[in-house]
Amino acid sequence: xxxxxxxxxxxxxxxxxxxxxxxxxxxxxxxxxxxxxxxxxxxxxxxxxxxxxxxxxxxxxxxxxxxxxxxxxxxxxxxxxxxxxxxxxxxxxxxxxxxxxxxxxxxxxxxxxxxxxxxxxxxxxxxxxxxxxxxxxxxxxxxxxxxxxxxxxxxxxxxxxxxxxxxxxxxxxxxxxxxxxxxxxxxxxxxxxxxxxxxxxxxxxxxxxxxxxxxxxxxxxxxxxxxxxxxxxxxxxxxxxxxxxxxxxxxxxxxxxxxxxxxxxxxxxxxxxxxxxxxxxxxxxxxxxxxxxxxxxxxxxxxxxxxxxxxxxxxxxxxxxxx
Numbered sequence: 001x002x003x004x005x006x007x008x009x010x011x012x013x014x015x016x017x018x019x020x021x022x023x024x025x026x027x028x029x030x031x032x033x034x035x036x037x038x039x040x041x042x043x044x045x046x047x048x049x050x051x052x053x054x055x056x057x058x059x060x061x062x063x064x065x066x067x068x069x070x071x072x073x074x075x076x077x078x079x080x081x082x083x084x085x086x087x088x089x090x091x092x093x094x095x096x097x098x099x100x101x102x103x104x105x106x107x108x109x110x111x112x113x114x115x116x117x118x119x120x121x122x123x124x125x126x127x128x129x130x131x132x133x134x135x136x137x138x139x140x141x142x143x144x145x146x147x148x149x150x151x152x153x154x155x156x157x158x159x160x161x162x163x164x165x166x167x168x169x170x171x172x173x174x175x176x177x178x179x180x181x182x183x184x185x186x187x188x189x190x191x192x193x194x195x196x197x198x199x200x201x202x203x204x205x206x207x208x209x210x211x212x213x214x215x216x217x218x219x220x221x222x223x224x225x226x227x228x229x230x231x232x233x234x235x236x237x238x239x240x241x242x243x244x245x246x247x248x249x250x251x252x253x254x255x256x257x258x259x260x261x262x263x264x265x266x267x268x269x270x271x272x273x274x275x276x277x278x279x280x281x282x283x284x285x286x287x288x289x290x291x292x293x294x295x296x297x298x299x300x301x302x303x304x305x306x307x308x309x310x311x312x313x314x315x316x317x318x319x320x321x322x323x
Contacts, residue, residue: 057091060084070207070246071197082246089251095237101246102268104201110262111202111289112273113299113319114176118283121146121167121174128278132241132263133249136233143260144178144275145224155308156224176284178275179204179225179260180308180316190220196257202289202317203262205247213255222309223316227258262286289317 067073067081078101089097126144135141147159151171159175168174181204188196188204195210196217218226232254244250245265252258263273267286271277276284287296299305303321310316 054091057088060088060091064088064209067209069194069210071194078246085246085250093237095240095242097240097242097244097250099244099246099250100265100269104199104203105268107288107290109202109289109317110181110267111287111296111300111317111319112181112262113285113296113303113305113321115283115285115323116173116175116320117322118281119146119174119176119279120281121148121163121169122280124278124280125176125275125284128274129260131239132266132274133261134233134235134241134244134251136229136231136235137239138234139229139231141227141229141233141258143227143258144176147175147177148172149175175320176275177224177308178318179221180223180314180318181260181262183315183317184313186220186222186312186314187217187226190216192216199247201268203247203264203267204259205261205264206257206259207247208250208252208256208258211256213257215257217257222312222314225259229254229256229258 063084064081068077070078073081082099082101086097086099089095123146126142126146129135129144130137130142133143135143145156145161147156147161148163148167148169149156149159149172151173153159156175156177161177181198181202183198183202185196185198185204188198191211192214193210193212195208195212196204196206198204213228215226215228218228229252233252235251240251241249243265245261245268248261248264263271263275266273272286276286285295285299287294289296289300291297299321300319303323305319305321307316307319
């Protein structure tokens with residue numbers, strides 16, 4: 001290659017788009033013209049594919065930037081999208097993921113119950129959630145918070161959500177808090193771009209790629225249920241959960257909201273959420289509210305149950321109960 005062209009390529013690498021940096025939808029649209037001009041110049045100089053990645057990867061990324069909101073996609077478009085994301089994961093990160101876009105199952109409405117007399121604050125549920133949902137290890141992002149609360153009090157607002165000592169502690173009980181998947185969710189009303197909504201099976205989900213990161217949903221949620229990615233999440237390849245769902249535990253990006261999804265990748269496949277499966281004391285109950293023979297229905301019928309901040313009228317599908 002001409003030494004002059006080599007020099008030009010080096011300058012373009014130094015001054016052009018940073019290699020390996022994930023560009024958000026807003027940044028991409030804002031800089032599309034500049035990027036196109038730079039790409040054209042790079043192609044003419046003979047170093048375009050080296051700068052911008054493989055032609056296949058560039059084509060797949062282009063389609064990703066301009067895909068529809070998930071709710072507007074046809075089943076065929078959803079299948080095409082998940083196959084595209086699988087291929088991108090292989091090209092960019094060398095990871096073989098199996099992604100699903102499985103829709104809600106008919107006659108299923110998921111509900112969750114938490115036994116405050118059984119939980120002893122061990123936090124196996126938190127660790128299982130982090131692993132299953134590919135949460136950022138660098139910022140220690142967690143969907144679930146366990147509060148240690150003195151007897152006689154009954155609200156996480158007055159509890160300790162950052163305790164670090166041997167548990168359980170005498171004269172205290174433990175109360176888990178996560179997304180409550182409200183039927184009348186204030187977070188979905190607050191989103192200006194309709195990137196979050198309640199699915200027919202009761203799960204409140206987020207279209208991560210449609211989210212603009214305004215964080216209005218955090219302000220609207222009264223239950224500490226939302227998380228924001230200030231940086232690109234870091235998950236070691238060997239720790240990544242490969243079986244993923246488009247609306248669940250697939251890898252998110254910087255500037256995107258995320259939250260508990262009742263492990264949609266598991267629950268829609270007939271499995272329990274990771275936190276329920278990991279609980280060593282059986283304090284967590286999950287099931288179909290429309291099934292009269294389900295464990296969750298037994299709890300609601302036979303135990304003393306309550307919902308936190310029920311007066312807000314959000315109709316959460318998350319109950320607390322005592323034996």
